[in-house]
Amino acid sequence: MIRIGEYNTLEILRETSVGIFLGDESGNDVLLPNKYVPKEFEIGQSITVFCYLDHEERPVATTLKPKVTKDEFALLKVVEVNNIGAFLDWGLEKHLFAPFREQARKMEEGKWYLVYVYEDTETGRLVASSKTNQFVSNEHIELAFNDQVQLIVSRFTELGVEVIINNKNKGLIYNDELFENLKLGSIHQGYIKKVREDQKIDVSLQPQGYKAIEPASQKVLDELRANNGYLALGDKSDPELIKATLNLSKKSFKKAIGSLYKEKLITIEENGIRLQ
Incomplete structure (x- = not known):
């Protein structure tokens, strides 16, 4: 089965005046228009293409890579708004349709929106929705600490x-x-x-727990080396100063210097830290 809105690896079946036809193992075929046909190819060769519906709602293949595929989220720009909805640039010749019913707020031309792309079961057409909350759920969570x-x-x-x-x-x-x-x-x-x-x-x-210490420690070491081996930061430093200097929370910073001190890589002075 040729999957609309996804990449398909298909076999080159035959060459015609309008392009080459590609097929799957079930006997389905789809046109790859001349503008996307590789300069060199052989009948029977496999090729990976993206499949979607063209302006006449017919399945068509392309070697272009869209900015988003089916069942994914992406930030896209609206290029046109008319009386049926908005059309977004997703990197293909035919723009992606976002009907009014799928707009969290009325889309405006030239603006960017986070959308989810799904296949309309009635038309088989790919549709964009900015009502993204309906496509995420925490009802089933298969995640653990520090994943x-x-x-x-x-x-x-x-x-x-x-x-x-x-x-x-x-x-x-x-x-x-x-x-x-x-x-x-x-x-x-x-x-x-x-x-x-x-x-x-x-x-x-940032990684959590023990794993968080190593990258934070490396960040402190890198900053020390870039500042002649000394930083005017310590346990009593303002959290905002630590954040501005190292992009670390004060908690991560304290863990990092504790680890570096234990490994005898730094000394802790009254007003700062210094490389050994």
């Missing part, structure tokens, strides 16, 4: 930044865990800090 996960920034709140975890769960990075500026739709590596009894998930951009 490494993929995060997509979905919303900014007073408490912190809401994120989509591994394309299926939702979590929160609290403000005191933020040591860099994040942007809507940006993708980051993160770590599970806590799965709460109420199914809420706390997330961090």
